[in-house]
Amino acid sequence: MKYKIAVIRGDGIGPEIIDQALLILNKIGDLFGHSFNFTEVLAGGCAYDVKGTPLPQETIDICKNSDAVLLGAVGGPKWDELPGDLRPEKGLLQIRKELGLYANIRPAILYDPLKDACPLKSEIIDGGFDICVVRELTGGIYFGERGRKKSAMGEAAYDTELYSTGEIERIARKAFEIARQRNKLVTNIDKMNVLESSRLWREVVNRIALDYPDVTLNHLLVDNGAMQLIRDPKQFDVIVTTNMFGDILSDEASMLTGSIGMLPSASLGEGKFGLYEPIHGSAPDIAGQDKSNPLATILSTAMMLRFSFGLQEEGKAVESAVEKVLVKGYRTGDIYSKGMKLVGTREMGKLVLENL
Numbered sequence: 001m002k003y004k005i006a007v008i009r010g011d012g013i014g015p016e017i018i019d020q021a022l023l024i025l026n027k028i029g030d031l032f033g034h035s036f037n038f039t040e041v042l043a044g045g046c047a048y049d050v051k052g053t054p055l056p057q058e059t060i061d062i063c064k065n066s067d068a069v070l071l072g073a074v075g076g077p078k079w080d081e082l083p084g085d086l087r088p089e090k091g092l093l094q095i096r097k098e099l100g101l102y103a104n105i106r107p108a109i110l111y112d113p114l115k116d117a118c119p120l121k122s123e124i125i126d127g128g129f130d131i132c133v134v135r136e137l138t139g140g141i142y143f144g145e146r147g148r149k150k151s152a153m154g155e156a157a158y159d160t161e162l163y164s165t166g167e168i169e170r171i172a173r174k175a176f177e178i179a180r181q182r183n184k185l186v187t188n189i190d191k192m193n194v195l196e197s198s199r200l201w202r203e204v205v206n207r208i209a210l211d212y213p214d215v216t217l218n219h220l221l222v223d224n225g226a227m228q229l230i231r232d233p234k235q236f237d238v239i240v241t242t243n244m245f246g247d248i249l250s251d252e253a254s255m256l257t258g259s260i261g262m263l264p265s266a267s268l269g270e271g272k273f274g275l276y277e278p279i280h281g282s283a284p285d286i287a288g289q290d291k292s293n294p295l296a297t298i299l300s301t302a303m304m305l306r307f308s309f310g311l312q313e314e315g316k317a318v319e320s321a322v323e324k325v326l327v328k329g330y331r332t333g334d335i336y337s338k339g340m341k342l343v344g345t346r347e348m349g350k351l352v353l354e355n356l
């Protein structure tokens, strides 16, 4: 099969981690008989430098005309003084909106060879864990009405959490569909004891669950959910939640895995199209020094193979190659511990390639 992939290298370590991910995709193509056609486009600070905007129209058009988008990372101190609308991160928010990507999928997997990096006690995490957080990405309090007004106690400010049935339905369906490919358990996290928006959220999730009788659904209030992630992360399979709760809980879950350099993500809309990127930023402190961990980006290509192209075996091949390299003791600086073999970005990419 032939697939069109728009590639955004971005800023900082973006170009160097993308280089390694493209090598992996090419090798998967050779091994399994697929052809990946890459079109490089600009977004972020580098786009601002060349085109005067962090998201040129040409980038949007090419992304829309592709089967998937692979993104490194954007941003850095060079562009920190720019006004909000021209900042690299604005390009990122805008591209998700332009592409209608309403579901953010973040796996938090604790690989057994990296269990020393997890801050939890070994009896809690024995055997590792594999959680998938499905976060609503384009609604809720980050996009609701906001403002300031006068009050008896001085100036006041407000933000509004607003969710429509349609927005909840589509994210709930994504979560159930993903759970079907995994351990068939969805945990919905909301705050229905206090928030009206959460009461509608829970009603709709319960209704959508009826279409997925093979998937078990349970509910947690967000305060308890945050606690349960620490107390017993192994109880979770798929977590579905709102934009703000997902923002916070997915960072909490990623911390449990020990390294930001290991975690991939997918942002999905209708159909199979998706944007795939590591969860970390552009790490300007180590950019261009062959020190960055390319594994989160490489694992993002595995998510692309699975979600956008339906290539489960190929996705598994990438994930297994990464695991083999970790089992053999190779580590970039961010996941290094005593007794392991320290390698750079290029060497880590090469090792994954050899283990495919």
Ligand code: NAD
Residues within 6 Å of the ligand: 013, 072, 073, 074, 075, 076, 077, 089, 092, 260, 261, 277, 278, 279, 280, 281, 282, 283, 284, 285, 286, 291, 292, 293, 294, 296, 334
């Ligand atoms: P960051 O994730 O870039 O870095 C945090 C720390 O983690 C740094 O010490 C960095 O060296 C380290 N780190 C991150 N990724 C790593 C990797 N792959 N390998 C090894 N170490 C890694 O977060 P930050 O420093 O807060 O932000 C830097 C810039 O990135 C900012 O401009 C920020 O706005 C931007 N940012 C972009 C994205 C994105 O593109 N999706 C996400 C977050 C932050």
